[in-house]
Amino acid sequence: MAGETGMIYNIQKYSLDDGPGIRTIVFMKGCPLRCKWCANPESQETFRQVGHRASTCVLCGKCYMACPKKCITLAPDDERKVIIDHDVCDNCGACVEVCLHDAMRFYGRVVTVDEVWKEVKKDLHYYFDTHGGVTISGGEPMYQPDFVAALLKKCRSEGVHTAIETCGFVSPESLDKVLPFVDLFLFDIKHMDSDEHKKWTGGPNEPIQQNIETVVKAGKDITIRFPMIPGVNDSHEHLVKLAERMVELNGMAKKPIGIDIMPFHNFGENKYQNLGMPYFFAGMDRPPQEKKDEVMEIMTSHGITCVVR
Amino acid sequence: MGGPRFRPVNADLMWNLTCLTPRTIELRRQHAEAPVVICPEDSFLFTESYKETVGLPETLRYAYAYEKIVENCPILIRKEELIVGSLTKEIRGANLIAAECPANVLDSIASGGFTRKMSEWTKADISEEDMVKLKADAEYWMERVPEHEVNKLLVHEFGEEHMDLMMDRAMIFEGIPFRAETEMGLWGPIFPERIGRGTTSFRAKPVHVGLNHIIDLCEKELVKMDTEGYYPGCLTRITPAYKRCLIRAMIICAKATIRWAERHAEEARRMAALPENAEYKDVLLQIAENCDWVPANPPRTYWEAVQSYRFLNACDQKIKPYRKDTCLGRLDQILYPYYEADLQAGKITREFAAEILGCFFIKLREGEGFDPEKREVAHSQGTFLPDITICGRDEQGRDMTNEMSYLVLRVMADMKFNEPTIYIRCHDGMSDDFYRMAVKANMEHRGGCPAFLNDELGTRRYLDRGVALEDACDWNCSGCLAYHLDCAEHTGGFMHLNLLKCFEMAMRDGYEPRWGKQFGPHTGDFTKMKSVDEILEAWYKQIDYFCDLLNRDYAIRRSLELSYPLVSGLNGVMWYDYALEYGEIPVRGGTPYPITEAMWLGNRGQTDVADCLAAIQKVVFDDKKATLADVLDACNKNFEGYEDLQQMLLNAPKYGNDDDYVDDIFVKLCTKVDEIMTKRPDPINGQKVFLFKGAASAHVVYGMVSWALPNGRNAGVSCNDGAVSAMPGMDIEGPTALINSASKFDFWQYAGGVLNMKFTKDLLDSPEKIDKVIALIKTFHRRGGWHVQFNIHSQEDLVAARHDPENWKDLLVRVGGYSANFVDLPLPLQDEIIHRTPHAV
Known part of the structure; x- marks a missing residue:
């Protein structure tokens, strides 16, 4: 039966940055996009x-x-x-x-829902104390929609808060399978211009924006995440465009939608080496403080709640 | 449950206070720059007194020696001070009494230097003239060291080989006294407990009632004894002469302590009269007035209460310089009434209260000790364990956290001394504000202070032993990882079993490889064993055999200690109510509870053995990559030529990762070891023994004497630190997994079940992250954990400090039951701390 097993590459406990409280992150393997700044290159292919x-x-x-x-x-x-x-x-x-x-x-390794649940439930105490829970990350979680839906359903039924971190580049059918079991979406927007999006990630922007609207209209908790990459999407014009899109999304939403800015980092560089893959951003510096202040200023002036990570 | 016990506290207000005023900054500067000096004046006074009192009962001679010392020793007051009461005439002076340890003194003189602590950095100075006099003093005592009857009797009863089991030889178990003969002194390092001078002799009550009241009670008791007869206790021990001597000694000691305070008053007045001190005149006159009043009388102000506290804590350190470890009890509860009254009356500000407490902390940090080099690693010299316990719940379940508790944390974070050590009795009723302040203080201090203890467990242990609830609630921490009741000092004798050694012998049919002898019973050929359970059985038999031996050994040592005809009058003063009622000090039975005199039975090595067995299960029985014969040969050769096998053993599942493969073994063996260790009652009092995981640096010493083990650990390397910490560097699944592993076995019976955790700074860089660490602490306690403490710094800092100690002298780390300056630690211990896994985001 589809969805009995899934391909993951890591389970990380005591995660503090991907959703509220103390969380366990399940990293799914396989992604439809190929972002050139990807910090987890081992997550891209679907096979071990x-x-x-x-x-x-x-x-x-x-x-x-x-x-x-x-x-x-x-x-x-x-x-x-x-x-x-x-x-x-x-x-x-x-x-x-x-x-x-x-x-x-x-x-990468193949696991069953029960195997993952066995790991996730070890930290139940901590989730309940801190309003934490489980976050499915990747790769792209909804690239394995049946497995992820089954896993999230299990977590939900045990009272565990669920979140997924997604690039959004998935079919509406896949989204539909997973959507009912997710408490919080951490939804990426990487570029507002579809051609640029395609150039840097390998896929266009439209399906993503469509999916965001689906989630927003479904009344789900959602936080937008924006990887701010120097020279790619950090121009003033683009940041303003992004802010305007945020305003638009907020107009459709029942609850205010905030944005997390994820400034570029090169922590994944050695993993490219491990896998013998070329790294596009070798030697690139992390964005300066002024850039972080700038994006903060733009978002705030548009009335958007913004956190720079 | 009634309403709150204390008024609410404004946490932000307390956090934003500081005790760093020009005065405390100057005092701290002076302390930091002062050299460490050996001050032998007290030693000469002690000897002089003993020469005058030949023939008197030992208890009186000891009291008179104390009197002689405090009436004639130099008095030091620094003009900036608010709290006085120095142990020597130097800012950082090591007072010593040669009679306590003449051989050690001679050793140090012969080797050309006194080592104060554990490393090269801390040599102490002594003047040429003092050195000559001290040598003569020590030589005088060498001829008068009492017969070494303990070891003689042990050999008589168990044979010459029995001594091979002890420390410094094969090191299978240790007890006090267990030292080599040359270290024997008159009373000092080896028998602190038998005369009631253990690590727990401070008590709050004498501060509150004042010594005059105690003297008065003593004198009345003498009259009562004359008119109504003595207390009809045990006729063989408490005779009229014995009780009379104890009470007389109490009077001598109490009066001498008052006199010591008065001498401080005189010195303060003399200084106040000097024109160059004009600026300090008012404060000096106030100090004089304080010293005139306390500790003789009940304190009238907060300032006087702290001053009285200081005198009563320090007096004990004057007469037992070799073991200065005296805990400070529940400081927040003791001082709060005085603080609150002064605050409400407008007599002090919070700032001034913090400054006074800061001065007190500086005083506590001024004491220095010395120890010969050969004991450097085994003992944490220079740490005196002045444990401060705060918070907790009262008998009605109300939170006892008060504004003093906050003040203590504030001053601790400001002062950044390795001592005093702060222990928080945590419970669910404690506010998150206080937890937050504690974690923030921990981050500022960065030396693993404060430690977070489980209040409920501490109280439960005493309820389990029949102590009434209101007394059971009144527990505090003492020593490195012990705890005790204010109503009943019960430091007894300590015995400690090295479980790794037992495992080594289980692997070799009872043969001990380091000493090369058949010490243990024959428990079968390891190489032919078919399962982990079979190995465990062999190990249990070894443990049982040595527990039996250890119990019989203890019965002899302890009863000899207790029959020694010397009681400390000062200890009698501390426990005056019991001393008068029972004619005996608590440690010798003078309390309402039968828990004194207890045997504290410690062990180390359960997590290591669990890892060993999991590795064997994995490599030998599951994967069949090697045989038990290979494992044994590899261990015998310290893995030389067996590098691949060692790596396989290291790769096997390790405790600390919430992995049931190994944790199940851990829980199983802990349960059984508990059963074995507690199945024999305390051989002296017949009660259940106290289990403990004390001896903070025992993992280093035990590791040093142990052979290579099947968990992949090389010979001589530290074993796992704390009680429930993981193998250094092997807890890779994060802090929640470590806590889950550490709380699978219910260690509630153990004192000192410490979990050491190391965090990097970025784990705590936002209020949300701090709240998550608080959740870790709470969950640990809720799951039955006892004691958790955090070292927060970056790995780079530690490595840098290891290589450049000169520039990292201020780096504090938490070792076990104490904090220490990292660079003062012996190198093996430094490496061990560096290799503990840091938990980062």
């Missing part, structure tokens, strides 16, 4: 991937010996230490099996 983490690697060579495809190169002089030829690698995991230092690792 093999990656290599140089920081714990001791260069023992076991992976090299184990690889049936001979696609691993030992590179003592390279900072990556071990180089996987991802074009040849079929993610069989023979190298993961032999690695004792958690350097060769899988990104």
Whole structure:
């Protein structure tokens, strides 16, 4: 039956930034977009991937010996230490099996709803104390709508507050499946111009805006999240356009909708290296304080509640 | 439940106060810059007195020696001070009495330096002249050290090999006294408890009633004894002479303490008359007036109450310099009536009250101690454990947090001293405002203070032992990780079992690898065992065997201690009501409750053993990647040539991650170990023993003597810190998972079940995040946790401090039951703290 199992790549406890209270985050694997600033590149593909983490690697060579495809190169002089030829690698995991230092690792595992619930329920005490709960993140949660709907339904039925963090680029059918079980949407807007959106993320903006309106009209709690990327979407004009859209959305909503500004960071950079993927924003600095003040000023002047993370 | 016990507090007002005035800043500066000096004056006075009192009963000789010291020692008053009562003539002076530890003194002189604390940074100075006199003094006492009857009798009863089990040898268990013979002194380091000079001898009552009242009662009791006969107690112990000597000693000590205060008054007046002190004249005259009045009489003001507190706390440290650890009780409850009355009457401002308390804290921090280098790691010298306990609930369930509780936190955060240590008795009725202030104070202090204790558990432990509710509610913290009742001091003897050693022997059929002897019973060939349960059984048998031995050992030690004919008159003064009623001090049975005289039975290593067994389960029985013979050989070789196996063992599930694979083993073995350790009653009083996880740095010492273990730990490395902390660096699932693991087993019977948590600064950078940490504390307590404390700093700070101690002298960390300056810690302990997993967002 569809939705019995899902592909996740992490469960993180004591998360303080993705929704109210103390939360557990379930990271789903697979995303329809390919944002060039993506901080979780391991979340993009829907299948289980093999990656290599140089920081714990001791260069023992076991992976090299184990690889049936001979696609691993030992590179003592390279900072990556071990180089996987991802074009040849079929993610069989023979190298993961032999690695004792958690350097060769899988990104992604198949789980059932019950398995995830078993982890999530361990922190029930903390959710109830702090009005926290569970947040499904990703990747794109609604890329696996049946599984996520089943998981959220389970959490709901046990009294746990539910949130999902979404890029919104999903079919209306998928959204419909998940929508009834979500208490809070953390909904991304990445760019107001559809062509630009497509250029930076691989997908157009219209379906996203359509889905936001669906959620807003359904009367759900929703917070807009805006990844502020230097040179991509942080021009004054664009920020004003965004603010105007916020005003528009607020006009449709029963409750005020706030916006979280997520300034660019490069914490994900080493994960690109682990997976042998190129990183577009290498060397880019985090936005200066003035930029954060500017966006705050624009949003506030439009009467929008704004938090800069 | 009635209405609130105390008036409401404006938390913001209290948070925005400060005790950092020009006066306290100057005092702190002087303290920071002062060298540490060994001050042997008291030692010479002590010896002089003993030479004069040859032949008198020991109790009186001891009281007269105290009298001699406080009537003749130098008096130091710094002109900026508000609270006086220094232990020496130096700002940072180590008073010592050679008679307590003559061999240690001679050792230190021979090695050319007195070590004050635990590291190179803290050598103390001594003048050439003092050194010569002190040497002669110590040599005098070396010839008079009493017969070493404890160890002799133990060998007589259990054979020569018995001593091999003790500290400094194979270190399977330790008890007090357990030191090598050369460390034996007259009374000092080894027998503090037997004469009622343990870590818990401070009590609030004498502050409130004043010493004159106590003297009066004592004199009346002497008359009563003459006219009506002595108290008809145990004829073999409490004889008329014994009781008379105790009461006489109490009178001598009380009068001498009053005299000590009066000498401070005289000095303050002399200073006030000097033209250069004109600016300080009024305050000095007020100090003189305070010292004339307290501790002789009940305090009339808050200032006098703090002053009386200081004298009564410090007097004990004058006569037992080697063990200065005297707790301070429930400071907020003791001082609140005086504070509130003065505040309502408009006699003081909150600022001034904070300043006075700040001066008191500086005084507490001025004491210094010394210890020979060989005990550096085992003991936390320079920490005197002046524990302050605040908050809690009264017998009606009302919150006892008051404005003094807030003030204590405020002053602690301002002063940033490693001591005094603040313990909060947390409960559901405590306001979130107070929790917030406590967490913010913790962040400012950054030394793991305050610690958060479970009020309900503390009270429940006493109810379980038949203590009445109103007394059971009145508990406070003492020592490094113990607790006691104000109505009944009950520090008894301590015994401690190294569970890792027992596990080592279970792996080797009772053979102890470090000392190379068959110490334990034969419990079967480890390599042929078929399951984790079978290994556990072997381990239980080892524990049971050593518990039995330890109990018999304790019976001998403790009864010899208790038969020693010396009682501290000062302890009698502290517990005057009981001393007069029972003719005996509490620790020797003089209380209404039969819980004194208790055996405190400690252990360490349950989390380590759980990890060992989980690793064996995973690698040997589940994955079949190795055999038990491989594991044993790897441990014997400290994993040399077995690096892959070590890594597999390290990769196995570890305690602290809310993973039932290992936590189930943990709960199972804890339950059984409890059963084994408590199945024999206290051999002296027949009561249930107190279990505890004390000895704050025991994990370092126990780790040092232990072999490599199947959890992947190398030989000699610290074992897991605290009582329920995880293997350093292995609790990777975040703070909620650690707390969940730590509260799966109900440790309510244990004192000192400490969970150490390390947080990075960014975890607490907003009010919302602080509230989430409060939720962690509350949940820990709700799930039955006892004691949690936080170290908040960045990992980089610690590593930087490790390599550049000169510039990080102010970095405080929480070790176990005490805070310490990081750079003063021995290097293995520094490494251990660095490797504890920091929890970050």
